[in-house]
Amino acid sequence: MGLRASKLAEVLERVISLPQYTLLGAKGGRLIYYAWEKGERSLFSWDGSERVMLASNVVETSLAVNGRVAYTLDVERGREIHRVFLVDEKGNTLEVDSPRLRVWNLSLRDRLAFVGTSDTTDLYVTDGQKAVKVTRLTPLSWVGDVRGDVVAGTEFKGDGSSNLFFHYLGEGRTERFTPREGSNNYGSLLLEGRALFMSDFEGASKIYELDLRSKELRKVMEGDVSYSFLDVQDGKLIAVGVRDGRSRAYVEGRPLRTPEGTVTNVFLDGRDTYITFTSMSTPRSILKLSNDGWETVLGVGKLDVGEVSFHRFKSFDGVDVPTYTVMSKGSTVPGPAVVYLHGGPWGEVADEFDWFIASISMMGLHVIAPNFRGSTGYGEWFRKLDIGDPGGGDLRDVVEVVKQTSSLHTDVCAVGYSYGGYMTLMALGRFPELWKCGAAGAPVADWVEMRSLADDAFRGFVDLLLKGDVNLMRERSPISYVKDVKVPLCIVTGQNDSRTPVQPVLRYVQGLVEGGKTFELHVLPGAGHLPYTEQEVTKVILPMLLFLEDNLKSPPPGQEDGSRHQSGQH
C-alpha cells in the first residue's frame, strides 16, 4: 500500500491552503486585492495597517479604479449565474440590478460594463444602479474598457479571428474595426479619442494605438510573442509580454526586471511599483520594488514543487510543442508521470503556480505538461490550429510529447480538467495503449449534447471550435470511443456544471458500465465548473490523487493482468 488517504489529503491541503493574492489596484499606499485565504476567495482593501474585507465568495473582479471594484457572485451554486456588485475601499456595497445571466467578463472605469450571456450574448452598461442592455454581441465577446460614452471590447468571429468593437452609448451605435480581416485584436484600452490594443495583423503580436475618429494606426510596441496586460498609469504605458510561458514587464517600453515566472499585472503608485507575481513554485503574490529588489508584500514565498524546466518537442508535422516538465523530488528518473493537459483549449501551462501540478509533483509523480496546438501564449496562428480539429492534431501533439519524453517516465497517466478532461477521455479512447490510466475533471463527453444544453456563449464556443459541423462534433466526442477505453479511468464532475454539464458525462458512464470498463465517478454536490472553496477544490482533486496513488504510483500487485486476487496466492 502506498500513501494513505490522510497523507495524500495533507499534501493537497498544504498546496491549496497556501494564501494567494492578486493586486487589483494601488493608490496612495492603499492596496485593493483579491485573496485566496482560509479556503475562500475574498476581496480586501488594505492601507498597510487596517484591512477591510470588501466581499467574500467572489467569483470575478474588475481592476480597481478610483478605489472602487466590481465583482460577481455565483448565486446558483456553481451554475455561474451571477449577481454583480460594486464596492468601494471602505466596503460600501451596491448591488447592480441585472438580469439572471452568466457574466462573461466585466470592466470598470467611468461606468461598469459587462458582457452577459444566456440565450444571447449582450453588452450591458450601468445606468445608475441598473444594468442596461445596450447591444447584442457575438458569443465569446469581451469588454475591454468603458470611458465617457465609449465602450470598447473584442468580438469573436466564426473563423476564430476577432474584431475590436466600439459602442457609442449616446448614439446607440456600434462600430467594428479590424486592421486586417482574419487578424486577432484584443484588450482595447480607451484613452481620450484613442484606443490601445494588441493585434497580430502584421504577424507577431504588437501593441497599437488607434485614432477612433480617423482610424489612423500607430505601432506602440513590439518584441514579444504575446501581451497579457496593458494599461496606462500616470500617463505611462504599462505592458506585460509573454514568451515561453514567462513574462517580461515594461514601463514606457523599458523592461522591469522581474523574477522568472509570470507577472499578472503591474501597478504604479507614486514612486512605488507593485506587481502580482507567480511561478510554478510561487503561489500568487504581491511584490513591491524596493532598493533591494522585489519584496513580498503579500504572499508565502517559494514552495519546493520539484525541478521545473521548459522544452520544445517537434510534433508529427514539424510544429513545435512547448512543454513544461516538473520532476518530482519524491521519485526517480525515469518514474511514473502524469501528462497534465490544460483547459481551454485556449489556455496554457505557463510558469505559474498550479494546484494540480504542485500537488501531483509533491505526492511523488513527475508532471509533463505539453502546450499542445491551440494553447495561448505562442502566437495566434498556434492558438487557432485547433479550430476545426479539437482532439485531433492537439492530441497527436500530446502523443508525440509522451513518446519523446520516454527517458523521463515509466508509466504515464493523462490528467486534465475541462478541455483537459476532454483531452484525457479522447487520449484514453483513441490511444488506449499509451496510458496506464486517466483522470478527467469536468470533461466534455459529447459536443452535441453539451451544445444542446449550453447558453449562447458556450454554444458559440462549440460552433467555433467545431465549425458548427455536427458530424465533426460526433467524430470528436469521447462518447464515440468509450468502447475503446482499456485502462482505469477516474471522472470527477460537478452536478451543477453549466459549461461541461453532467448529463453527457452520465451517458458516457453508462457506456463504461456496459463495456465492463474499470472506472470511478465522482459527481460533486452543489458544485459547478469552477470549484470555489477549499472544500470544493478538495473534492475535485483528492479523488484524483487517490486514483493516481492506486493506479500509477503504487498499483496493487498483479493489477497488470487484471487478477489482483491471485497474486501472491500460490
Place this chain on the structure above:
Amino acid sequence: MGLRASKLAEVLERVISLPQYTLLGAKGGRLIYYAWEKGERSLFSWDGSERVMLASNVVETSLAVNGRVAYTLDVERGREIHRVFLVDEKGNTLEVDSPRLRVWNLSLRDRLAFVGTSDTTDLYVTDGQKAVKVTRLTPLSWVGDVRGDVVAGTEFKGDGSSNLFFHYLGEGRTERFTPREGSNNYGSLLLEGRALFMSDFEGASKIYELDLRSKELRKVMEGDVSYSFLDVQDGKLIAVGVRDGRSRAYVEGRPLRTPEGTVTNVFLDGRDTYITFTSMSTPRSILKLSNDGWETVLGVGKLDVGEVSFHRFKSFDGVDVPTYTVMSKGSTVPGPAVVYLHGGPWGEVADEFDWFIASISMMGLHVIAPNFRGSTGYGEWFRKLDIGDPGGGDLRDVVEVVKQTSSLHTDVCAVGYSYGGYMTLMALGRFPELWKCGAAGAPVADWVEMRSLADDAFRGFVDLLLKGDVNLMRERSPISYVKDVKVPLCIVTGQNDSRTPVQPVLRYVQGLVEGGKTFELHVLPGAGHLPYTEQEVTKVILPMLLFLEDNLKSPPPGQEDGSRHQSGQH
C-alpha cells in the same frame, strides 16, 4: 470550515487499520484464524511462535477442521464470482475445480460442501479435487454440515420460513424436514445418525436434536432469544445465545462468563478455552480463558468509541424497536446525530465493532442505530415482519425512533449501506422533512431492475421480500420517490456490485439531475458490494464522512436557505 479531509481520513484510518481476528479452530495450541491486518483479509496458522500465512485476500472461510480450512477468493474484482480453495495448516493449498459462480456459503468436515448460485442455486460437494453439483436448492439456502454421506443445511421457502434439508450422497436423495410448517430451522450440525439444529417451532428459539432415521425430536437447550453458534467439541455441546445484541456462551449448558459484547464462536482445545470476541468498542479479538479471566491472545483491546447504550422504543403499532446509541465524546447533548441503518435487512446492529459507527462517533457525531422490524436477533417473528413490507413498517420504526430520541439530537442524517442504503433513500424520499441529509452506500434504487440483473439467490431474495409482486416492488423502490428528495444526498456504490448493481443507481441519479437535487455520487472502481481492502473501505466511508462533515456537523453558513454565497455578504 470543520475538520479537513486529512483529519477525517486520519480518524477513519485509525478505526479501519485496527487489526481484527476471528478464530476458525484451535488444536494442540495451534490457532487457525482469519485476520484483518495491514488493510487485507488473510488466513493464518499460528502455533504460538511461528506464524504461517495460509492465504491472502480471502473472502469467506469455513471453520478449521483437522487443521484444514476452506476459503474463497473473489476473482472478478468485486463481482463475487469465487474460486474455492482448501489449505492445510502448513499452507499447502489445493484449488477446488468448480464452475464460475457465487459461493453462497460453505462448510467443511469430511468433505467440502458449498451452496453456489448463478442461474440456479445448487448444492456442491467435493469429490477429490472436483466440486460436483449434487442437487438443486431454493434460493437462499445454506449448507450447515457434511459428515460421511450426509450433507445437512437449511432451505428457505417463499413465505420466509425454512426447512432443514438432508442430502444423502450415495442415494442422490434429498429429504426436507420441518417440525412445523412455517417455522424456521437453522444451523444443522451432524452427529452420528443425528442432527443438532435451532428452531422456533415452539415459539422462542431453542436447540433440538433430531434422529435422522426415526425423526424423533429432543429439546437440548433453551432460554435465549436466538442462537448464533452451535458446535460439539470433545463431545461437549457449545452454544452461543443472543439477547439484545449481546451474547451468552454455554459449554454443556453451563454459562461461560464472557465480557459484555458479542461472542462469535467458542473453541475448546484440551484444557484451554478460546473465544472470538467483539463489542462496539472492541475490534474483533481472540481471547483465551486463564485463571485471571479472559486474556487477549490476538487483538488490540478497547477503543474509546463513545458511550454505548441500549434502549427500546415503542413503534406506531406497539412493536418494540431495540436500538443502540453511541454518544460521541466529541459532541454535546443534544448534538447532530447519524441514524445508522443496518444492512440485510436480516441483520442487526449488535454490540459489535463497526467501522461506520466507530468512525462516525469518533469524528464527533452521535449514532442512533435502530434495529427496525426485520432485524435478526429478536426472534424470527420480528425478523419476518418486513416480508411483504420492506420500506414500510421498518421505515416507520426508524421514524418513531428519531422522534422519540429528540432529546439527544439536533439535526439527523440517515446513513446506511446495502439494505441500509435502500432505507436511507426511502427515508429521504418518503419522510423528506425529517432529515438534514442522507448518505447511502450500495443502495437498492429499484427492486424491479435489481431483480432483472440478479442471479438466482438475489432474485429469490427480492421475490421473498416483496412476495414476487411487481407492483409492490415499484411502490417500494426509491426511484419512485426521487422527486420528493429535499435534502443533500450522498451515494457511494461499487461499479461491479452484483447484489445492488450500479445501473439502477445511475437511473436514480438521472432523476436527481432532472429534479435539480443536491447530491453527490461516487462510483468506485473495480469494487463490488463488499469492500475487501483498506483502500476500498476508505473509498466507501471517506466520502460519507466528508459529506457528514459538510452537511451535518459543520454546514456552511447560510446553507439552510440554499444561498450560501449571499451569507455574510452584506
